[in-house]
Amino acid sequence: MNRSEDIPAPAVRRLSLYLRQLETLRDTNLRTISSKQLGQALNITDAQVRKDLAYFGQFGQPGIGYEVDALIRRIRGILGTDRIWNVVLVGAGNLGRALASYRGFARKGFSLAAIVDTDPSKVGKVVSPDVNLPVTSFDQLAARVHADDIRLAVLAVPADVAQEVADQLIAMGIRGILNFAPVALQVPADVSVASVDMAVHLEQLSFNVSATGRQRPHNPPGMPGDVR
Amino acid sequence: MNRSEDIPAPAVRRLSLYLRQLETLRDTNLRTISSKQLGQALNITDAQVRKDLAYFGQFGQPGIGYEVDALIRRIRGILGTDRIWNVVLVGAGNLGRALASYRGFARKGFSLAAIVDTDPSKVGKVVSPDVNLPVTSFDQLAARVHADDIRLAVLAVPADVAQEVADQLIAMGIRGILNFAPVALQVPADVSVASVDMAVHLEQLSFNVSATGRQRPHNPPGMPGDVR
DNA sequence: CTATGTGAACAGCTTCACAGCG
DNA sequence: CGCTGTGAAGCTGTTCACATAG
Numbered sequence: 001m002n003r004s005e006d007i008p009a010p011a012v013r014r015l016s017l018y019l020r021q022l023e024t025l026r027d028t029n030l031r032t033i034s035s036k037q038l039g040q041a042l043n044i045t046d047a048q049v050r051k052d053l054a055y056f057g058q059f060g061q062p063g064i065g066y067e068v069d070a071l072i073r074r075i076r077g078i079l080g081t082d083r084i085w086n087v088v089l090v091g092a093g094n095l096g097r098a099l100a101s102y103r104g105f106a107r108k109g110f111s112l113a114a115i116v117d118t119d120p121s122k123v124g125k126v127v128s129p130d131v132n133l134p135v136t137s138f139d140q141l142a143a144r145v146h147a148d149d150i151r152l153a154v155l156a157v158p159a160d161v162a163q164e165v166a167d168q169l170i171a172m173g174i175r176g177i178l179n180f181a182p183v184a185l186q187v188p189a190d191v192s193v194a195s196v197d198m199a200v201h202l203e204q205l206s207f208n209v210s211a212t213g214r215q216r217p218h219n220p221p222g223m224p225g226d227v228r
Numbered sequence: 229m230n231r232s233e234d235i236p237a238p239a240v241r242r243l244s245l246y247l248r249q250l251e252t253l254r255d256t257n258l259r260t261i262s263s264k265q266l267g268q269a270l271n272i273t274d275a276q277v278r279k280d281l282a283y284f285g286q287f288g289q290p291g292i293g294y295e296v297d298a299l300i301r302r303i304r305g306i307l308g309t310d311r312i313w314n315v316v317l318v319g320a321g322n323l324g325r326a327l328a329s330y331r332g333f334a335r336k337g338f339s340l341a342a343i344v345d346t347d348p349s350k351v352g353k354v355v356s357p358d359v360n361l362p363v364t365s366f367d368q369l370a371a372r373v374h375a376d377d378i379r380l381a382v383l384a385v386p387a388d389v390a391q392e393v394a395d396q397l398i399a400m401g402i403r404g405i406l407n408f409a410p411v412a413l414q415v416p417a418d419v420s421v422a423s424v425d426m427a428v429h430l431e432q433l434s435f436n437v438s439a440t441g442r443q444r445p446h447n448p449p450g451m452p453g454d455v456r
Numbered sequence: 457c458t459a460t461g462t463g464a465a466c467a468g469c470t471t472c473a474c475a476g477c478g
Numbered sequence: 479c480g481c482t483g484t485g486a487a488g489c490t491g492t493t494c495a496c497a498t499a500g
Contacts, residue, residue, distance in 0.1 A: 016428040080438035098326035108427040176433030192436035194429040200244040201422040205404030208420035210308035
């Protein structure tokens, strides 16, 4: 059928947004939604929404729109989150602990299967009150990765060790890394990386506000604005 | 000279990455760097690097490359981080507290000027050991925003109140929002939003790994891989 | 001879506009 | 009719390739 290679990356990103929106919408009365409605909630054109969904076959009803529940199931299937992904959290510092208590993990099809840290004083302890999962030592991780089929890692370690840790994770069999360290990871072609760097995001805002601004705070409108 | 409106958004994003890389590089011996070297560290072509920089004038030396220190200053100037931006952190929950202790704030030209939360039991307390800044009540924020010229906000509040809080921030004069809540914020055209949603990122990885995979963990190469 | 800056070619993504279906 | 699905057009961003500078 459809090989995922020829799906535009921006389209995949938007699928996640559609899904998030639909999940919110479902909790209301809505049974069906049009591309126009869905687009408006996300500042995306209706044509874009239809194109994105059409990459994966046709499941809208002309004259009606899309059935919300069915569309949710479909997008989950496309993204691969119709099954549970075991995830390892690497690094139990400030950020790591906050990420551990993120409630969206479970709700979205991800299961926090292990928390590891190299600091021996943390090993064995429960670092987040919300998660009754003790910190494991890094050495014991390889076994867990195989035993629990863990393919995704969230990397919340200091920048200066991020590449080294990533290399080890990949050697263990990790296939996707959500990187919170402010470095550009070098990984083989068969490993995916997504990066979150607060400084990078703040700099985008700084640039945009500088461009839009140059007038007293909160005055006339200026330009597109939304960064993503 | 150059109006920032006609600079591609992806180029601006890459400027942040160049800057990050250059700042790391400077701590080594490097005095000068070529577009090729800089690109290789970030998996970007040399032509792309030159195009991006050329949007803002010419400051490379043919045959030599770019002077690292000068380029750093130049990019900071472009991004607007050659001055200090006061930032308010809204929401002192798990994530908010972790973000508060983020050491990159100061290093990158941002200053955490206030931490606010609506929970009265948190007001007045120092929630992060690294930051001696007590939590302020939301009511007192408007005054602070004006007094300290705070234009940027980091939003770390629950999803169901994110839009409402964003509206209030904008009314106070906030011009850029780094949104950690899993919702699509609706903002006027003269306000910028950057969003970070861990679920969205994990879903991208899930999609990529599903596509690349379909073989036992850690085997042959497949496709591009890097998501950003 | 190395590396920049840049028009021109190319590729990829988005929008348009409309045929066709319920 | 309303709304989808989709070729075709349009636009934006990337890569090429080369003239030019040191």
